[in-house]
Amino acid sequence: MNDFLGTSGLILNEPLLWEKGKKGRRGMSMAEADVPAADIAPDICGEGPDFPDLSEVDVVRHYTRLSQWNYGVDTGLYPLGSCTMKYNPKINDKLAATPEIAAAHPMLGDAAVQGALRIIYELQEDLAAITGMDAVSLQPSAGAQGELAGMLIFAAYHRSRGSVRTKILIPDTAHGTNPASAALCGYRPVSLPCNAQGVLDVQSVAERMDEETAGIMLTNPNTLGIFETNIRRIAEIVHARGGLVYGDGANMNAIMGIVDIKKCGVDVMHLNLHKTFSTPHGGGGPGAGPVCVVRELERFLPVPRAVKDGEVYRLEYNRPDSIGRLHAFHGNFSVLVRAWSYIRSMGPENLKKASQLAVLNANYIKERLKGSLHLPYDLPCMHECVFSDKLQHENGVKTLDIAKRLIDYGYHPPTIYFPLVVPGAIMIEPTETECRDDLDLFVEAVKKVVQEAGENPQLLLQAPVRSKLRRLDETRAARTPCLRG
Amino acid sequence: MNDFLGTSGLILNEPLLWEKGKKGRRGMSMAEADVPAADIAPDICGEGPDFPDLSEVDVVRHYTRLSQWNYGVDTGLYPLGSCTMKYNPKINDKLAATPEIAAAHPMLGDAAVQGALRIIYELQEDLAAITGMDAVSLQPSAGAQGELAGMLIFAAYHRSRGSVRTKILIPDTAHGTNPASAALCGYRPVSLPCNAQGVLDVQSVAERMDEETAGIMLTNPNTLGIFETNIRRIAEIVHARGGLVYGDGANMNAIMGIVDIKKCGVDVMHLNLHKTFSTPHGGGGPGAGPVCVVRELERFLPVPRAVKDGEVYRLEYNRPDSIGRLHAFHGNFSVLVRAWSYIRSMGPENLKKASQLAVLNANYIKERLKGSLHLPYDLPCMHECVFSDKLQHENGVKTLDIAKRLIDYGYHPPTIYFPLVVPGAIMIEPTETECRDDLDLFVEAVKKVVQEAGENPQLLLQAPVRSKLRRLDETRAARTPCLRG
């Protein structure tokens, strides 16, 4: 394994925070007590939390060590399908920390915060321009909340037409958040199968779409990495029966400047700024899931919205049809600044180029690996491709084992066991920021792992061996939950 | 080894910069070409360097991976004797990066840069106050250049008195920079042995100090971690014979607020801001080695000096007796800002406390390890203590092996084979920012290594095994030097 990325090195152990420290230490400065101590009523006074007391160096070492147990995009290739783990530019982080921006208080009048409003306004406009949609709200904090916004808009729309609808069509390739978000609005998901080409049949939509169905929620490109070629026809059917079309935009990275979402017939969609627009995912967030709509649905968008009058930006609250607020303020603003910074840096040409290269990289991986791993849908793909562990079954090796062995080779594994329609799915999304040499090295690593699966499956079953910890007992964690120290 | 700090984890390999990249990539933005291209004379025009072309993510991953092969103070205990590897506060880094400070141009008039001059002036004053000396220049870029400044001042002083002196007394415990700096001024070092108590005898100085000797260069506490108790008497002898006393202040961390250097009879000294004053050492610098003198020698200090007239700061150049410049500008200013920030944060009480705790920690280590490792000078120590490998010789184990095995336990090894007067020296300087629990864990690790030396010396001889690379062939590197790719 010497020419591969992964190797072993010195890593430090580190206990839990409360296993360190000594009462009386301080890890940060205190402010000056320049006023007299005030009396406090005993009935409201508590004891204060029993936190460990640490020094500054305790805290610094604790988190420095913890960080070294992690793998990020800056460490290496992170081909986690459906997650678009592209490079997160450092300049975006720096600009989000601009003191005037970091100190902007959201309860002040519009005149005091013109700069912040400008960023919000411009980003709304940019995302509309990129998708082809007409209006955007940046409030949703992540993709799932964007979906919720979308479903609330569906419901508000149907309500406004006096129509009561209880079902929604959702393909079986959909991400779990789709049915969960729909359910939050009282919709019952109706499952739509995909066909042998990995896409939705017009026919199956036509069969299921009825006057009790609020519409359809689809992902395009879908989670198999395939473009839903029938989308226009599907949308026409849904529209004809009074429904709306929701587009899960998690996979927008495949189609910027190439596909016009509105022209596809989509009425509402969300974007994941922490995927397509390069904001760091932070080990689980914060993200941002702006919701984009066609003109007819604009009145339902969350309030407040940033608008521009002449040269002045202001927040508009008075939208009686709005679904209301989804965030106490304006969403994850510091994430929005980063996405704005990314779009300003890329411009129209490079956004399109990014999509082209993302698709090129995925097809390249697909082509180079298709002999080694089973490819259930051997079609040109978009930004990601989905393999399975079928060929390795004879060796007693499963997707999980392949994934874990890739860790030893220095890679973050692909997304596994999703989408559900592919048993043992291995979903690879390289993104456009990976260069050919790095893809080649990854391909070699996968091939090596596949070879090991044939020759010495124990290497996979025992993997990973290089990481600080080996496989973790998830059953035990769930059976006797220990959720705090 | 499970309860110790050191363990193994996933680390990524990374080639050399020019083994990556592809012609045509760019790792940073270019500026706008808003003027016409100008002609350039062919006789001066070159081809430009043949650097590799990398993308931004190439560069980011390259250095992220490299960093993970390193061990720093933020990683863990770094008891490198004589180096004072204390915690480097983050706020100091932040303040040194203040945009107005980072953009200050050193060729502008004083009026434009009052803030920068203020920091220089205050730091000069602070260091004078802390040492007890009268005047300070911040120009020297590191300890060795501070020593050179000191030696130049020695020479200038003697010249000013029409005296020609060719020798200088230097204890055999001295750091290599001392004789090297003295030699740069044409002085021939005369070695002074230390006595059984690890300090200089008055007698031996008296025997060697003569009218051809410029003075003495000593380190106090010395590199055995012992305070030179005879320093006043020694200084008197040197002064009486027309010489000067140089104090190497590398070990100032032991004695802030406790010893007055001027009262010791020292005429010139340097400080290492990257040791005592918490500036990060950066894997080899930049440091800063301010030189401090008594009033009589102030006129020899490097120019320019920062002075204060009323409320205005200015640079003074007109000092005819000055030894001149040692730096193109004002020394490593960004390091100076950090040291100033540290001193402002600590104040008088905590500087003294730091020294007290540094000495407490060193004595604690000495006490706890003295059964396990040979202690050549069993005396109360200052900020560091020096052991040797004598007890381990019977196992065929040397200091180097002990040091390398400590790496496996998660520690940066102590300074080894210095000072030269202790064969197989193991010089431990814990510094004050280490807490007792961490010292205890370190002590246990050393004891474990000592035990292994007895039971299974191969563990030491083969160490380290956890680090990314194992022992490196230094002979080969020196015999057939390969100094570039």
Add this chain to the structure above:
Amino acid sequence: MRYLPHTREEITEMLAVVGKGSLDDLFASIPPECRFDGEIPIPAGLSEWQLNDLVRQIAASMTVTPDHCVLVGAGRYHHHIPATIPALIGRSEFLTAYTPYQPEIAQGTLQGIFEYQTLTAILLGMDVANASLYDGGSALAEALLMGLRAVKNGRRVAVSAAVHPHYRAVARSYLQSTGFELVELPFGPDGRTDFSSLAGMTGLAAVAVQSPNFFGVVEDQVAAAAAIHAAGALFISCFSEPMAYGLIKNPGRCGADIACGEGQSLGMPVSFGGAALGMFACRQEYLRNMPGRLVGETVDLEGRRGFVLTLSTREQHIRREKATSNICSNQGICAMIAAMYMASLGGGGIRETARLNYDKSEYLKGELVRAGATLVFQGPTFNEFVVRFAGDFEPIRRKLEERKIVAGLELGGSYPELSGCYLFCVTEKVAKKDLDIVVSEVRA
């Protein structure tokens, strides 16, 4: 473009491998009627330097700067943030990782979140905390939905009118299409919630109270718990200022079943309201109804302690439409920051800091009253309070703004009945000298 590594030759070679003649050919499957027309209508790309200039310009258009003393909280609080936190959280192994689906190479995130869960549970006095929700608003909404799941036949929830108006708005949004009813409880002249209307309510699943509430008033949560439990409902204790629990009784001590709110105060910048941190904790018995991710302790193959995402059978990726929430990405980094901040303060530090907030706020309150202002509510407060001034305060407020002090928030927008009343916030960051300027301008 520096983020796009492909050279022209590489593109050509890779296209050959995939059997395409051009980049456009990769998109052959896309029907013409779906295609984007022309170029994306956004401005041309900027260099890093042009972008820096633009942001400098934008920053300059912010008239309230970091140098201002902002006496406004109302859900977002100016507290001191040590330089260690940006330095540590900026480590790219934390920042550029995804959700820790592969625990072997995500132990940093996982242990960090486990510690966050623990410190949060301690701070709030609850049994168990989750790995975060989006913000205080959606945390409240999720708590209400959780109450509706947990309480049999629950079909109605109540929320105090003294809960942050924006949180209430978010809760209304979340509930609008569920068929459940949301009622509001009024507040009394002491600024505390009036629970008298609870008595007769049927189908009540949960009641949410914020303390300190939007007016800064510390609710009588012990009494609240009694009234709410008597009505057969779960007691949701909500907050926008967790710093308060350094000094005042925490939700758990007062009998809360669920504690939820906004964690920005714990080390995050005000940053125009985001990134936010939805904190969420509950009593053990409601664990399986809890929304959001959870990190749990376990061991690895060799028996070494480690951490994993757990109890995910509650979550969307397993349970899909039957999940306890639709949340997927949460506010991971914000939770890590909160843990770093709590760890940096320690038990002693949070007590001292909370105390300073209280003392400074009490100081301004007292001085303003002495200067002729009227306290609108009589209940005890933490670091915010509401006053009414004898005359028109706006000219004074403008004058203070010229002196770089933002003096309070006028409440008429959210509470028409409180028009002309001002909500002041005083944290440990505010110096007495600035408070004295406010008082002297009020006097003048």
Add this chain to the structure above:
Amino acid sequence: MRYLPHTREEITEMLAVVGKGSLDDLFASIPPECRFDGEIPIPAGLSEWQLNDLVRQIAASMTVTPDHCVLVGAGRYHHHIPATIPALIGRSEFLTAYTPYQPEIAQGTLQGIFEYQTLTAILLGMDVANASLYDGGSALAEALLMGLRAVKNGRRVAVSAAVHPHYRAVARSYLQSTGFELVELPFGPDGRTDFSSLAGMTGLAAVAVQSPNFFGVVEDQVAAAAAIHAAGALFISCFSEPMAYGLIKNPGRCGADIACGEGQSLGMPVSFGGAALGMFACRQEYLRNMPGRLVGETVDLEGRRGFVLTLSTREQHIRREKATSNICSNQGICAMIAAMYMASLGGGGIRETARLNYDKSEYLKGELVRAGATLVFQGPTFNEFVVRFAGDFEPIRRKLEERKIVAGLELGGSYPELSGCYLFCVTEKVAKKDLDIVVSEVRA
């Protein structure tokens, strides 16, 4: 204090272990006559917040701000620095490590410096570069001393008067007590060094020329090499602006034996002149005379490529008074920054950036001449040049400063004969529009 972890109890316990009754007892060996009287006379410690305020105040007292367009170089250059560099160099594994004495846990620093040495050697066209010296000034001084070591019977060195005056001052300081002689070579009306006086000089060990020199003039280094080598001396090619070698011929190509200078331009902020980076390279045959640390390639026990400090028998810690230099700590992080910057630019980028420096500088030069200014020197320049104006330039300069443009450096301080002449510097950072403002003010 947050940097001092010891609690009172721990101190007591530890004192017991070491057998002392108090902290003071630890210092029993210190004679009374050496003791510090009273408290250190410096101001009381500040909290992080007070310190932040103080620095804000200090920053505000800088009248030339980051928003100014500074047309001054003279040894310190305003170039663009990408956000990646502070982010990467700030990684604490780099920043908080010592000199890589233990190569097994310092491979990051070691490979990084090896790469720096390589890129530096390429940039300068030399065989081998060291791991850094302090700054351009001491690098020149060390080069002269190296020449004196390398050339038998060398007792004299010559330095062009067009070398940065501060570098020459440092060289004088270093040589003042060595007994060696330092002579200066004049420059001609083209601003280039006049080597005619070399012919008769005896005992000449080395001659140092800077190119581009202090006046921005690119020296005829090929001719210089011929003249210097004819005189039996080593040719030291010095620089303050390495960016120039993106466009103009490098020292190696011109026949230099040693190349040395300041590397700040390569990714470091101007920062009032420091931290600096002394770059130093030479031809292979002089390697053993070279000052400073060197990193070399080797293998580990298992044959894997690795890097170590090497050839240390030249250095003070081995050779003590016989070392090639007294240097120990150097400018490690600055060298790493320079490597990051060179890697970020790449061969293509440094060419383009150097070209922009040249073009913009030529533009201003041409426009100023058209506006009536006189070029003081006729030699070709890179990104700096010297002009004289028809009338008194100071009023115009003050006016420009009000418009946030710092227009050149008056040279009378360093060169009395050039009083009233101004050295202008134009880098890629400067926008044409600012140059046009300067020109129009000159015209007005």
